[in-house]
Amino acid sequence: MPGVCASLRIANISVCVPLATSRKTLDNIESNGRIAVAVSLPTNYRTIQLKGQRATSAESDAADLAAVERHHDAFAAVNEPLGQQRQRVEAFWQAEIETSAAMVKVLFIPEQIFDQTPGPSAGRSL
Amino acid sequence: MSTASPLAVSLESIASCFEGIIPASICTCSGDGTPNLTYISIVHRVDSRHVALSYQFFNKTRENMAQNPFVQVVVVSPSNMRQYRLDLGYERTESEGIVFDRMKTRLEAVASQTGMSQIFKLRGVDIFEVLDCRPMNAEAGGEGLPKVDYLPQIEDFTARLAACSGLESVIDVSLEALAEVFGYDHSFLMAPDEDGKRLFTLGSRGFGESGIGSEVWIGEGILGAAAERREVVRITSFSRDVVYSKAVRSVIERRGEDSLLESEIALPGLPKVESQLVVPLVARDRLLGIVCLQSAVAGRFLSDDERLVRIVARQMAASMALGEHVESAGAKDIPRRQHAVQPAAAIIKHYKADDSIFIDDAYLIKGIAGRIFWRLVRSYAQSGRVDFTNKEIRLDASLQLPDFKDNLEARLILLRRRLQDRCDFVNLTQVGRGQFRLEVQRHLRLEEQS
Numbered sequence: 001m002p003g004v005c006a007s008l009r010i011a012n013i014s015v016c017v018p019l020a021t022s023r024k025t026l027d028n029i030e031s032n033g034r035i036a037v038a039v040s041l042p043t044n045y046r047t048i049q050l051k052g053q054r055a056t057s058a059e060s061d062a063a064d065l066a067a068v069e070r071h072h073d074a075f076a077a078v079n080e081p082l083g084q085q086r087q088r089v090e091a092f093w094q095a096e097i098e099t100s101a102a103m104v105k106v107l108f109i110p111e112q113i114f115d116q117t118p119g120p121s122a123g124r125s126l
Numbered sequence: 127m128s129t130a131s132p133l134a135v136s137l138e139s140i141a142s143c144f145e146g147i148i149p150a151s152i153c154t155c156s157g158d159g160t161p162n163l164t165y166i167s168i169v170h171r172v173d174s175r176h177v178a179l180s181y182q183f184f185n186k187t188r189e190n191m192a193q194n195p196f197v198q199v200v201v202v203s204p205s206n207m208r209q210y211r212l213d214l215g216y217e218r219t220e221s222e223g224i225v226f227d228r229m230k231t232r233l234e235a236v237a238s239q240t241g242m243s244q245i246f247k248l249r250g251v252d253i254f255e256v257l258d259c260r261p262m263n264a265e266a267g268g269e270g271l272p273k274v275d276y277l278p279q280i281e282d283f284t285a286r287l288a289a290c291s292g293l294e295s296v297i298d299v300s301l302e303a304l305a306e307v308f309g310y311d312h313s314f315l316m317a318p319d320e321d322g323k324r325l326f327t328l329g330s331r332g333f334g335e336s337g338i339g340s341e342v343w344i345g346e347g348i349l350g351a352a353a354e355r356r357e358v359v360r361i362t363s364f365s366r367d368v369v370y371s372k373a374v375r376s377v378i379e380r381r382g383e384d385s386l387l388e389s390e391i392a393l394p395g396l397p398k399v400e401s402q403l404v405v406p407l408v409a410r411d412r413l414l415g416i417v418c419l420q421s422a423v424a425g426r427f428l429s430d431d432e433r434l435v436r437i438v439a440r441q442m443a444a445s446m447a448l449g450e451h452v453e454s455a456g457a458k459d460i461p462r463r464q465h466a467v468q469p470a471a472a473i474i475k476h477y478k479a480d481d482s483i484f485i486d487d488a489y490l491i492k493g494i495a496g497r498i499f500w501r502l503v504r505s506y507a508q509s510g511r512v513d514f515t516n517k518e519i520r521l522d523a524s525l526q527l528p529d530f531k532d533n534l535e536a537r538l539i540l541l542r543r544r545l546q547d548r549c550d551f552v553n554l555t556q557v558g559r560g561q562f563r564l565e566v567q568r569h570l571r572l573e574e575q576s
Contacts, residue, residue, distance in 0.1 A: 123185045
């Protein structure tokens with residue numbers, strides 16, 4: 001699933017994606033419900049991938065949008081020591097919503113979790 | 127010249143997406159339609175219809191590709207942060223050829239720099255046909271970056287080079303022109319030593335410390351890999367490369383021979399390098415050195431910069447090859463300048479074990495340059511002699527200069543620059559073709575140590 005994970009709530013997972021850049025992804029989810037979400041911490045590339053089979057989408061609410069804001073802020077902060085200035089990271093978010101600010105919430109229950117950290121053991125089931 | 131691309135967005139129009147400045151994501155699907163998503167450091171643009179991905183580890187992505195050759199990649203433009211989706215069809219895996227060699231050099235250079243040489247081995251390069259390329263946001267367009275015309279600058283650069291005489295002026299003028307003509311403000315140049323094992327810094331510009339005389343092993347690290355393979359190594363986001371390497375393994379391997387390197391002098395470098403471009407200097411199929419450009423800005427050196435510096439470096443190398451034999455032409459019989467020699471004596475120590483020289487207990491140089499310096503100051507102390515010729519140094523058997531490769535001019539430049547950096551009362555001045563003068567403004571006391 002290409003697209004950027006903007007908000008994540010563990011247990012039942014919900015991921016907010018910008019509507020303007022995620023139409024294809026939302027179509028795919030609607031067609032077979034299968035989803036893979038990868039999240040990575042830029043400071044050490046620790047990465048996990050969550051997979052589910054019955055994803056659905058819904059309108060995002062105020063709490064979701066607040067979580068998206070918090071995520072944006074935290075993501076910009078961890079990228080700064082890596083040479084990515086805050087305004088560049090913010091420009092990335094802005095580009096996603098340059099034609100529409102609408103966000104869609106994708107919901108699923110992860111059935112498999114994989115360690116996706118780069119290296120020979122990437123893909124190990126957790 | 128250009129034909130319209132059959133893709134919704136041509137790969138050329140989003141060239142900066144393929145520089146590895148912002149990670150890309152790749153999605154494959156298994157036979158039953160289960161997606162698998164992972165991040166990749168860089169998607170390489172091969173031509174207008176093909177991209178390449180490195181294959182280092184066997185993983186789910188490759189397993190899926192065997193079941194379903196259709197792959198989707200999302201790249202991000204560092205110039206406008208827009209995302210582009212590429213639909214790809216797997217074509218083949220290459221384990222040799224130009225694309226493979228360039229990717230291998232870059233990967234192994236970074237691996238070596240971060241002590242990961244045993245971990246990062248490029249197994250192959252997967253080549254994909256680009257079936258479609260379009261913006262993630264259907265209403266957004268391409269990058270629309272203006273194409274820069276470099277011809278006037280190249281002309282300016284080569285004109286400056288053509289006016290040089292001698293190796294030293296080629297080095298100085300080149301680094302100056304890289305900054306003034308192209309805006310590459312931080313650069314240094316290294317030359318190989320006599321037995322082709324090390325590179326030593328011969329010129330630098332734009333750093334706090336010149337780093338003249340600092341060394342690296344040929345074959346090790348980013349600088350050494352570029353020299354050994356005679357291939358360009360371009361880093362667009364060094365912090366990310368380091369994080370990536372550490373994620374794979376945090377063990378840093380060190381080679382036991384590090385003590386043989388010049389360790390007293392630090393390499394020239396910016397405190398926080400993000401972008402680095404290392405280009406080999408090759409003329410007549412001989413490696414004459416490398417030129418390294420640095421920037422604190424991620425993505426400073428793009429593919430056009432690489433192409434430009436390849437051209438410029440070939441010009442530099444050709445001029446250096448000519449300059450080696452000219453040995454800095456200049457006026458003969460330059461009269462001696464009269465210096466007031468201060469009475470307080472400076473102590474110059476020579477350690478036989480490694481030919482290291484210390485002036486008033488401060489390290490100057492070691493190795494061949496140290497041996498030459500000791501020979502000069504001894505002549506000066508014994509007979510007051512100050513004028514010397516390259517020829518007599520070259521023929522002096524006591525110096526044991528390697529005769530199979532004449533590197534004397536480079537060693538004299540190194541010695542002269544270390545003196546400029548470290549000593550304000552001994553100077554080595556070029557006074558004519560193949561002639562130089564030792565200028566001493568203090569009494570010297572020489573001490574030989576075992």
